[in-house]
Every structure is written in C-alpha cells, then in structure tokens.
Amino acid sequence: MTAQLDPQLNCAPENIHHIHLMGICGTAMAALAGMLKESGYVVSGSDQNVYPPMSDFLAQAGIAVMQGYKPENMEPRPDLVIVGNVIRAIYPEAERLAELRIPYLSMPQALGHFFLRSAIKPLVVAGTHGKTTTSSLLATVLHRADRSPGFFIGGIVEAFGSNYRIGTGDCFVIEGDEYDTAFFNKVSKFLHYRPFCAIVTSIEFDHADIFADLEQIKASFRQFVRLIPNEGALVACMDDPVVVEIAALCPGQIISYGTGANCRWQLRDFAANGLGSTFAAWKDGSLFGAFSLPMPGKHNALNALAVIALLEHLGLSREEIRRGLASFEGVKRRQQVRGEVNGITVIDDFAHHPTAVRETISALRLAWPERRLLVVFEPRTNTSRRAVFQRDYETAFAGADMVVVREILPLDHAAPGDSFSSRQLTAALNGQGIPAEYFPNTDAILAFLLKQARPGDVIAILSNGGFDNIHARLLEGLRLVGLTAKSGGNSAP
Numbered sequence: 001m002t003a004q005l006d007p008q009l010n011c012a013p014e015n016i017h018h019i020h021l022m023g024i025c026g027t028a029m030a031a032l033a034g035m036l037k038e039s040g041y042v043v044s045g046s047d048q049n050v051y052p053p054m055s056d057f058l059a060q061a062g063i064a065v066m067q068g069y070k071p072e073n074m075e076p077r078p079d080l081v082i083v084g085n086v087i088r089a090i091y092p093e094a095e096r097l098a099e100l101r102i103p104y105l106s107m108p109q110a111l112g113h114f115f116l117r118s119a120i121k122p123l124v125v126a127g128t129h130g131k132t133t134t135s136s137l138l139a140t141v142l143h144r145a146d147r148s149p150g151f152f153i154g155g156i157v158e159a160f161g162s163n164y165r166i167g168t169g170d171c172f173v174i175e176g177d178e179y180d181t182a183f184f185n186k187v188s189k190f191l192h193y194r195p196f197c198a199i200v201t202s203i204e205f206d207h208a209d210i211f212a213d214l215e216q217i218k219a220s221f222r223q224f225v226r227l228i229p230n231e232g233a234l235v236a237c238m239d240d241p242v243v244v245e246i247a248a249l250c251p252g253q254i255i256s257y258g259t260g261a262n263c264r265w266q267l268r269d270f271a272a273n274g275l276g277s278t279f280a281a282w283k284d285g286s287l288f289g290a291f292s293l294p295m296p297g298k299h300n301a302l303n304a305l306a307v308i309a310l311l312e313h314l315g316l317s318r319e320e321i322r323r324g325l326a327s328f329e330g331v332k333r334r335q336q337v338r339g340e341v342n343g344i345t346v347i348d349d350f351a352h353h354p355t356a357v358r359e360t361i362s363a364l365r366l367a368w369p370e371r372r373l374l375v376v377f378e379p380r381t382n383t384s385r386r387a388v389f390q391r392d393y394e395t396a397f398a399g400a401d402m403v404v405v406r407e408i409l410p411l412d413h414a415a416p417g418d419s420f421s422s423r424q425l426t427a428a429l430n431g432q433g434i435p436a437e438y439f440p441n442t443d444a445i446l447a448f449l450l451k452q453a454r455p456g457d458v459i460a461i462l463s464n465g466g467f468d469n470i471h472a473r474l475l476e477g478l479r480l481v482g483l484t485a486k487s488g489g490n491s492a493p
Contacts, residue, residue: 126224130300176195198228225247
C-alpha cells in the first residue's frame, strides 16, 4: 500500500458522508461503526469472518457488511475508509484503497477525529491488567451521577448493554490499549486518545507478537503519560515499581493509589463477601469512606480505588461515587456467572496473562472458600501460545482444586521451541499436587467435565475467546446429566 495518510485528514468534514470500515467485526471496530451510524453517516464494512454476535449487532444497526476483503468492496466509492489492525497491506481491498487514493484512518485515529473534540475530556484507562473493568466502573459511576459520559470499552458493560456510547457530557471514558494501531501506523493505540486524565493500573510484559521485551512496552507508556497536559492528572498504582518509574514523566498532577503507605489514596480493610467485597479508601492519611463493590477480589477493589481517586479529583461527591460503585452490574466475561445447574456454578472470565489468571483464581477462592474450584484454561492469545510465560503459568494456578488445559492452536510464525506446551503445564501442576489434565480439543474437555462435575463445584473457564461456546454447551450438558440422573439412567452422556 503506497498511499500515505495526511495526519490532518485532508478531506473537508462536510464532504464525508459514506464511511467504510475494513475489519468491521472486531469488537472495537463494530463499536466505532455503531457510533458513526448514530452520528448520521452512511456506514458499510467488510470482514473475513462475519458471524454472530457481531453480524447480528451490525445488521440491527442497519450497517451493510461484505464477506471477505475484495477490491469490489470499494464500490460505491466511500468518502473515507477506516482500516482495522487485522488488515494487511497485501489484501486486495487494501491494494484497491491505495489505487483509488481514498482518505483513510486507523480506528484510534478515527475515534479521536470524530469523537474526542476540544470540549471533551478523554479519561483513558491503561495498563496491562484491569483496563476493561476499571473503564466500566468509571463509565457506570459517571452515568449514575447523571454526567452522561461517552465511552469506548473492550467489553460489554452491563449497565448499558453495550461497549460504547456517544454521551452528551464533557467526559469520554476510553479503554487505552497498548497494542499497535494499524499496519501503516505501528504505534500503541492509546497514543491517539488525547488523554486529559488517565489511570495506569500496572505495566508488565505482554503482546510478545509485537513487543520484544518490557523495555519496548515501557517506551510506549512513557509516550502516553507525556501526553497528559499540565492541567490534567494521572492516577497511578504505586504498588507497581514500573508504574512508579513511568508516572514520574507525567506533566500533569500525579495521584498515587495502592496499598502502600507512600500512596495518597490507600486501600485498607479489604474483606471478601461472596461475589462482593468491602474496603475502606483512605486519602492523605485520613478515612475518605467505606465502600462496597459487587465484585470479588482485592485487584478489583484496587481498580475501584483508582476510580474513586479520579472521580473525586473531577469533583464527584463521596456519596455519588459510593452509590455508583455499589450499583455496578459488572462486565460480560469478567468473572461473569453464566449459570448454575444442579448446584454447579459456571464462570466465564477473560483472564489469559499469568498475573490475571493468578488474581482471578485468588478472587474466586475468596468468594467460595468451601467449594471445589475447577479451572479450565485455553491459551489463545499470540503471547499465551508462546513459551515466554511457560514457567509463569506453572505458578499461576495456586488455589485451584483441578486444572484442565486445552491444546494450543499452532502459531503461524513461531520459531522452533517458541510454542507454549499445554502438556508441560499440566505435568508441572501435577508435580505441585494440583490435579491437572490436558486435552486436545473442546469436545474432550466437555466430556471430562460432565463426568467430573458434582454439586457444589465452581467451574471457571478462562479464555480471551469464544472457546467453541463451551459455557453454554457445558450448562446444557449438565442439565441433561441431571435429567438422566433423575430418571434413573446413566449419569454420563
């Protein structure tokens, strides 16, 4: 692709009527498509894989979607094309875009251009862990306080049944991803989000397919915090030494939070209460308030503390914040209870990084200390399918009573010896006294779980993907097992 994008989008706004999105079925791209449609533009799109739920969402929005990346997708000629980061320059549609010299933007550039206007204060939540939950908490509390925030988040926020909203207030909440932007713009997405205020939860190595080491990730975060203006603020978790290092570069006010005595906002008196928790927020050495959160885990209480610190800085009252946090309905795929059958609870969680796996299991163990916890893990990301975290995963499952691991799908461009080994993980866990099993596919895992599960179990399924619809299939299988047992037949299907 040889055409170059004018950074200022050399195209008069009044001349943009039809916008086409390449890679429209991604979560963020579909959300952007919905926002553009609501803003009055004619929107179309294309994708290699068009299937529910995104295909249903786009159809309901009245957005035409073409299957495959074909050159004829540029007909009729759009006024602007937004190129998703799944697109490669060699795709026929991308080559046709270059030939026609149609103005184009990446998804983050388009979000900034159309929705982060000068009157808007972008509140960007960044960090290796907790971005989606923290962004969702922030947007929900602002909404419950009648601030009408816009938001753009990587998960479905239950309070809205959506992962986006344009909003009418002056705050726009964005989940700030450090992953790269597009093939023609190889920088982190969050560098396009014009942060007025930001939260940084943690900084660890991740995304091994695009970052060589932690130092490269730190370089992106350095650029990010330097974007915060003098009148803005950075809410930074000082429990993380890397965050401490990076936060010092911020031109705006630095608001520290965490568990340490050096934090301006300090988490104290954390207590688990089933799937909820309570904690005290201390500010500058004095009690600010006691809070309840309908989510388990100390890591989620820390996410909530970051939200408290930022919203107090923005002028919300203690009571507005308390009510908003207490009423939080959650986020799909973040410790989400998908159902309970015959006393067996099935949990869906996005955890894939070793730290996220460890924190999720810890939270669920606190929530159900007396119940048997079965953890099903699908290594699916480009990083989790590499050997880089092999040993870290071997220490991430403490607290589980049984672990089931799926075989990885092979990486396209992995060097010899660079692939994660599910067999090696299960062997290591068994060596630690944690019963673990390896299976080559989802069908084999389901058959095993239906034989093993018993009333009182909690089955937590950890994956950043759909996992072959394992959650619904498991719940249905458990129902059938229960019916068979009641009728006196064989208890296994």
